[in-house]
Amino acid sequence: MTKEIVETPKILTLKREPSLQEILPASASYTRTSVRRFFRSKLNQTALGVFLVIALISFIAPLITSNILNVSPDYFRASFSPSYAPPGTPETLRNGKAVVHWLGTDELGRDSLARLITAGAASIAIGLLVTLIIMVIGVPLGLAAGYFGGWVDDACNGLIQIINNIPGLYLFIVLGGIFRPNLVFLAVIFGLLSWTPTARQVRGLTLSLRTRDYVTASIAVGARYPRILATHLLPNIISILVVLVGSDIAGAMLGEAALSFLGFGIRDPDISWGKLLASSSNYLTYSGNQNPFLIIGPGVFIFVTILSIYLIADGLRDAFDPTLRN
Amino acid sequence: MQRFIIRRLIQSFGLLLAISAIGFTIIHLAPGGPETKFLLDPRLKPEDIVAIRERYGLNDPIPVQYIKWLWNALHLDFGRSYESLYPVSDEILRALPNTLFLVSSGVILGMLGIPLGVFIAKRRGSIADKSVRVFTVAGSSIPHWWLGILILLVTSNLAISTGIKILPLPGYSAEANGNTLYFIWQLVLPSILIALTGLLAYSRVTRSQVLDVMSQDYVRTAKSKGLDEKTINRVHILRNALIPVVTVFGGLLPSFIGGSVIFERIFSLPGIGNLSIEALGRSDYPIAIGVLMFVSAISIFMLFISDILYALIDPRIRYS
Numbered sequence: 001m002t003k004e005i006v007e008t009p010k011i012l013t014l015k016r017e018p019s020l021q022e023i024l025p026a027s028a029s030y031t032r033t034s035v036r037r038f039f040r041s042k043l044n045q046t047a048l049g050v051f052l053v054i055a056l057i058s059f060i061a062p063l064i065t066s067n068i069l070n071v072s073p074d075y076f077r078a079s080f081s082p083s084y085a086p087p088g089t090p091e092t093l094r095n096g097k098a099v100v101h102w103l104g105t106d107e108l109g110r111d112s113l114a115r116l117i118t119a120g121a122a123s124i125a126i127g128l129l130v131t132l133i134i135m136v137i138g139v140p141l142g143l144a145a146g147y148f149g150g151w152v153d154d155a156c157n158g159l160i161q162i163i164n165n166i167p168g169l170y171l172f173i174v175l176g177g178i179f180r181p182n183l184v185f186l187a188v189i190f191g192l193l194s195w196t197p198t199a200r201q202v203r204g205l206t207l208s209l210r211t212r213d214y215v216t217a218s219i220a221v222g223a224r225y226p227r228i229l230a231t232h233l234l235p236n237i238i239s240i241l242v243v244l245v246g247s248d249i250a251g252a253m254l255g256e257a258a259l260s261f262l263g264f265g266i267r268d269p270d271i272s273w274g275k276l277l278a279s280s281s282n283y284l285t286y287s288g289n290q291n292p293f294l295i296i297g298p299g300v301f302i303f304v305t306i307l308s309i310y311l312i313a314d315g316l317r318d319a320f321d322p323t324l325r326n
Numbered sequence: 327m328q329r330f331i332i333r334r335l336i337q338s339f340g341l342l343l344a345i346s347a348i349g350f351t352i353i354h355l356a357p358g359g360p361e362t363k364f365l366l367d368p369r370l371k372p373e374d375i376v377a378i379r380e381r382y383g384l385n386d387p388i389p390v391q392y393i394k395w396l397w398n399a400l401h402l403d404f405g406r407s408y409e410s411l412y413p414v415s416d417e418i419l420r421a422l423p424n425t426l427f428l429v430s431s432g433v434i435l436g437m438l439g440i441p442l443g444v445f446i447a448k449r450r451g452s453i454a455d456k457s458v459r460v461f462t463v464a465g466s467s468i469p470h471w472w473l474g475i476l477i478l479l480v481t482s483n484l485a486i487s488t489g490i491k492i493l494p495l496p497g498y499s500a501e502a503n504g505n506t507l508y509f510i511w512q513l514v515l516p517s518i519l520i521a522l523t524g525l526l527a528y529s530r531v532t533r534s535q536v537l538d539v540m541s542q543d544y545v546r547t548a549k550s551k552g553l554d555e556k557t558i559n560r561v562h563i564l565r566n567a568l569i570p571v572v573t574v575f576g577g578l579l580p581s582f583i584g585g586s587v588i589f590e591r592i593f594s595l596p597g598i599g600n601l602s603i604e605a606l607g608r609s610d611y612p613i614a615i616g617v618l619m620f621v622s623a624i625s626i627f628m629l630f631i632s633d634i635l636y637a638l639i640d641p642r643i644r645y646s
Contacts, residue, residue, distance in 0.1 A: 165341050165629060167621045169584030170602065174349060174614055177606030178356035250467065257469050258588050262603065274469075281475050281592070295479055299472040306467040314463075 037319040044315035051308040054301070058120025065114040071099045073114040074269065083109045086290045104291035106280060115271060116297050122272035123253055124305070126187050130252035131245055133191025138198035139241070143229055145199070146206025156203065160196045168193045169259075176264030186265060190252055198244050205237045239320045246313020250306040257302055273298040327637065334633060338626045345622045346399070349615055350392050358609030359384055360408040382408075399619065405612040407605070414616035418598060422620070425597035428589065429582045431517040433575070436524020440571060443532025444564070450537065458529065465526050470519045471588045477515060478592070516589040523585060524578055531574050535567040542566075572635050579632075580625045 038044050057064065065073055071093065082089055085105040092098050103112035145156035175181070175189060209215065209232070218228050257274030259265035261281075266272040280294035360382050361375045379385055383394060398405065404414035446455040481493045494512045539545065540563060548558045587599030594600075598617050605613035 161337070162341055162344070164580075165338075165622070165626045166345060167580050167583060167618070167625050169587055170618050170621050171349070173587070173602060173606065174353060174618060177603075177614070178352060254469055258471065261471065262588060262591060277472065277475070292479065295472075295475055299469065299476070302472070303468050307464065310463055310467055 034319045038315050041315055043311060044319075047308040047311035047315065050304060051312060054120060054305050054308070055124055057117050058124055061114075061118040061121060064117060065111075069099065069102075069111065069114050070097050071101075071111045071114050073110060073118040073271070075111065075114075076105075076109040083107050084291050084294075085109070087112075087293060103293040103297060106276075106291070106294055107282070112291065112293055112297060115276060116273075116301060119271040119273050119276050119298065120301060120305075122183060122266055122270060123256060123274070123302070126183060126190070126256045126272070127249040127253040127309075129184070129187035130191045130194065130256075131248040133188060134195040134198050134248050135241075135245065137191070138195035139202050141195075142199040142202025143206050143233060146203040147210055147225065147229060147233065153203075156199065160199060163193060163196050166193065172259060173262065173264050176259065180267050181265070183266065183270070186256070186259075187252075190255060194248070194251065194255075198248065201240060201244060202237060205240060206233055209233055209236055239317050242316045242320065243313050246309050246316075249309050253302065253306055273302050330637065331634060334630055338630050341626060342619070342622060343396075346396065346615075346619055347392065349618045350395060351388060353611045353615050354384075354388050354391065356609070356611070359611065362609040363409060395615075404616040404619070407610055407613050409605075409608050409610045409613075414612050417601060417613060418616055418620055421596055421598045421601045424595055425583070425586050425590065425599065428513060428516055428520060428586050428595065428597060429579075431513065432520030432582055432586075433524060433579075435517060435521030436528055436578075438521075439525040439528025439530075440532050440568070442525070443529040444536055444567075446529070447533045447536035447540070462526050462530060465522060470522050470585075471592055473522075474515065474519050474589060474592050512593070512595070516593050516595065520582065520585050520589055523581060527574055527578060528571065531571055532567065535570055536563060539563050539567045569636070569639055572632060572639060575632055579628045583621055583625060 061073075065071060075093070082091065082105060084107060085091075085101055087102060087104045089101045089104060090098060091101060099111070101111050101113070103116065106112055106115065141156050141159075145153045171193070172189065176186075179185070181189070212232075215228060215232055218232060256265055256272060257277070260272050260274030261278045263278060266275045276298040277295065280298075359379060361370075361378045364370050364374075364378075376385070383391060386394070395405065402415060404418075406413055407417055410417065442458065446452075446458045449455055477493070481491075485491050493515055494508065545558060545562050548562050586597060587603070589595070590597040590599040591603065598620065602614055602617040605611070605617070
């Protein structure tokens with residue numbers, strides 16, 4: 001109650017309209033203070049650090065496997081390699097080098113750790129690619145549907161309805177069973193089937209922002225729609241978009257893992273974390289299997305990566321949300 | 327309302343038609359067919375392959391095949407499996423109850439998320455609220471099927487090494503066939519895992535909806551005119567907060583059906599997901615397109631129902 005009484009006079013006071021020069025430096029420091037706010041939280045720092053480390057390791061995996069681990073992820077010596085070796089098993093390679101399989105070996109005697117860090121690149125790349133496609137399709141369509149309304153809105157809603165009704169996984173199984181999808185093909189189909197929630201959210205936000213006074217004022221002074229969309233609407237939905245990007249990356253990574261596990265995603269000889277789980281769970285109850293890391297490893301990597309993405313997105317949303325300031 | 331229902335019905339049929347056309351074309355562009363299972367037989371001559379394909383009408387152009395298939399499908403005849411030669415509808419109806427049982431028990435268990443969401447919204451900021459939120463974030467970052475594999479790994483290793491059977495081992499065993507209790511017991515773990523998705527989604531949506539409604543003017547009015555807490559909760563808050571929850575159900579169903587595929591795979595349950603994966607592996611295309619159509623029809627129908635429910639529950643929504 002007291003809060004409202006204090007705030008009422010503020011609205012009634014007429015202030016001089018600030019000039020553009022006064023606004024610009026303030027908005028420049030807005031980003032800077034937001035970034036600073038993001039880094040103030042220990043949780044955000046940790047999440048960002050963990051994600052960057054995992055991404056870095058995944059994308060320079062060939063360097064690590066050839067220089068530090070000294071073993072290629074595809075290396076196996078037919079029947080001589082110890083299959084399902086427990087963690088820490090030493091082996092002398094064909095070229096005379098002595099290596100240690102820190103996380104043991106898989107069913108063919110390939111090094112688990114080398115395969116784990118190599119597999120990350122495909123998983124993360126699919127997550128990022130799919131999200132890029134979702135944003136490229138979903139954001140403009142959502143903005144257009146919300147801003148223009150009328151037949152544009154109807155057309156967008158119809159399209160969203162159609163795509164929502166398609167049982168995506170079954171379509172994927174049919175497509176993946178018939179074509180042998182590579183990473184980009186997989187990401188494109190995935191993106192085409194999963195942009196609808198993002199478009200819906202953006203449409204809803206635009207719908208409520210369109211009637212705000214600053215948009216009306218902007219139209220009144222003769223601004224055209226590209227300018228209004230770019231300078232008034234887009235900046236206001238950024239904080240929500242950040243969260244959507246996070247959940248889209250996570251969703252794509254989980255979806256890829258599930259598809260690859262079923263055998264309709266990433267194909268041999270390429271590997272992703274889901275693919276590793278697929279081959280290792282074939283011999284789940286085989287008593288000679290002494291390496292639980294084959295199952296635990298990829299799952300933990302998926303879990304930690306996605307968790308850090310969620311936390312980063314949440315932290316960014318809080319840092320950039322103007323209503324949460326002060 | 328009537329016009330809305332009719333328009334939605336026509337839309338749904340159009341959509342099914344479109345999915346069938348696209349699916350049919352894609353599947354029939356693929357290599358393989360009814361002759362696949364004989365290919366390793368040395369007695370098979372090239373003219374036999376032509377004869378087999380002729381027998382199945384596969385030498386016609388694809389549009390002609392599609393029209394024929396569509397006409398038969400309208401009479402609920404989806405052709406015969408290339409592999410077992412049983413009618414596709416028989417194969418699907420044999421597998422469907424398992425999937426439906428799994429999905430519906432998952433949906434029902436997932437609805438526990440609604441009271442959970444109300445509970446934590448009422449105690450916003452408390453330890454219960456915070457721990458549920460941590461659980462939600464962690465739960466959405468884990469592939470639930472991986473949890474299933476982990477549990478299987480632990481329980482089966484335990485069973486092998488000590489002989490203690492906590493959970494039934496995956497797959498159908500011959501002596502357990504027809505034993506309803508054992509069948510349900512087998513579905514317990516997959517149902518709980520499949521329900522996790524719904525539990526997380528329901529509790530999140532319910533929490534934010536209840537919080538949203540609690541800050542509305544009419545709730546404050548109700549409080550200030552002295553209504554007791556119970557009435558406000560029931561009449562003012564819950565009724566309004568649960569409207570969007572209904573639509574969550576419609577949107578979740580396809581993901582439940584999709585999710586059941588992977589659990590059927592892990593727990594070796596003979597549902598339609600397993601059926602379609604095995605069919606594709608053997609180039610048994612009539613089964614694959616049949617399952618695709620069944621699943622599409624079910625999910626389109628459920629979305630249709632949830633749209634109508636939404637309009638019925640919320641008097642502010644008027645379709646004209």
